[in-house]
Amino acid sequence: MSRVTLSRYLIEQTRSHNTPADLRFLIEVVARACKAISHQVSKGALGGVLGSMETENVQGEVQKKLDVISNEILLEANEWGGHLAGMASEEMDNAYQIPGRYPKGAYLLVFDPLDGSSNIDVNVSVGTIFSVLRCPDRKGDEGDLGEDAFLQPGTEQVAAGYAIYGPQTMLMLTLGNGVKGFTLDRELGSFVLTHDNIKVPETTQEFAINMSNQRHWEEPVKRYVGELLAGEEGPLKKNYNMRWIAAMVADVHRILTRGGLFMYPRDGREPEKPGKLRLMYEANPMSFIIEQAGGASTNGEQRIMDIQPTSLHQRVAVYLGSKEEVERVTSYHKK
Numbered sequence: 001m002s003r004v005t006l007s008r009y010l011i012e013q014t015r016s017h018n019t020p021a022d023l024r025f026l027i028e029v030v031a032r033a034c035k036a037i038s039h040q041v042s043k044g045a046l047g048g049v050l051g052s053m054e055t056e057n058v059q060g061e062v063q064k065k066l067d068v069i070s071n072e073i074l075l076e077a078n079e080w081g082g083h084l085a086g087m088a089s090e091e092m093d094n095a096y097q098i099p100g101r102y103p104k105g106a107y108l109l110v111f112d113p114l115d116g117s118s119n120i121d122v123n124v125s126v127g128t129i130f131s132v133l134r135c136p137d138r139k140g141d142e143g144d145l146g147e148d149a150f151l152q153p154g155t156e157q158v159a160a161g162y163a164i165y166g167p168q169t170m171l172m173l174t175l176g177n178g179v180k181g182f183t184l185d186r187e188l189g190s191f192v193l194t195h196d197n198i199k200v201p202e203t204t205q206e207f208a209i210n211m212s213n214q215r216h217w218e219e220p221v222k223r224y225v226g227e228l229l230a231g232e233e234g235p236l237k238k239n240y241n242m243r244w245i246a247a248m249v250a251d252v253h254r255i256l257t258r259g260g261l262f263m264y265p266r267d268g269r270e271p272e273k274p275g276k277l278r279l280m281y282e283a284n285p286m287s288f289i290i291e292q293a294g295g296a297s298t299n300g301e302q303r304i305m306d307i308q309p310t311s312l313h314q315r316v317a318v319y320l321g322s323k324e325e326v327e328r329v330t331s332y333h334k335k
């Protein structure tokens with residue numbers, strides 16, 4: 001049987017689900033950029049790409065060299081094709097304008113070019129997360145694209161995905177009708193469909209959270225994690241295992257593969273911030289993928305994809321993965 005490459009899958013989607021040709025082209029270009037990032041990441045110390053820059057991003061985080069390289073790769077790959085009206089990235093304060101010499105298109109691309117980049121120097125998995133939105137009608141306004149065009153709830157996403165650069169490079173993608181997983185075949189140079197029908201099991205005995213922040217958590221989280229840790233002797237009457245890779249892509253990838261619950265609650269370290277993770281280019285795309293695989297995703301109070309964003313780099317608390325546990329921890333917040 002012939003192998004189904006990403007290109008072939010996208011063409012089939014055009015036939016079966018009317019996926020527009022320009023969206024197909026956009027996904028192909030993002031996938032090509034992810035191959036280039038994968039190549040850079042894999043060079044490690046040999047490519048002189050490890051370590052930090054002397055700069056900080058808009059979040060005040062020190063930028064790794066590979067954060068900046070990955071951002072450049074995504075911008076350069078996507079700016080000329082005529083499928084985008086603008087881009088936004090974790091690594092840039094403001095919306096990126098498509099240079100005037102190139103045609104503009106119907107979509108907006110939002111990304112975290114290299115998620116979990118503190119893992120790079122220790123050779124642990126990192127990834128690229130992306131979300132695609134439609135650009136609202138700007139009614140003849142040819143001026144610069146403002147941040148407001150991007151401020152759409154996650155339910156408006158037309159596609160989302162991530163590439164994970166681990167022992168294998170994989171691309172996980174949703175166009176709103178399920179989740180497909182593609183593995184990079186380095187000999188062919190193509191992403192090949194290897195995971196056809198990805199489903200997050202409804203129940204789980206595994207959770208992921210940075211336990212070192214326990215003393216800063218709010219009461220419902222302390223109670224819930226306390227019950228997980230109590231195991232068979234506690235009210236939940238089963239033992240739970242814990243994993244924390246500290247790269248959202250890698251933790252979410254494990255959950256897509258075998259189930260689990262991922263948590264990054266808001267906490268008392270910076271009480272004015274509603275969490276650590278970013279809504280537009282981390283939580284929303286991952287929530288879309290998880291929901292499309294049958295899982296759930298909330299901020300403890302509401303479905304993440306229903307949140308109306310108010311700024312590009314807005315933060316949010318995240319509970320996502322196997323439905324039963326997401327519902328349980330969300331219900332503790334509501335009590």
Ligand code: F6P
Pocket residue numbers: 115116117118210246247248249276277282
């Ligand atoms: O983007 C933020 C991020 O690197 C996520 O990928 C990851 O889940 C989290 O931060 C790790 O946080 P911490 O440093 O608290 O373990």
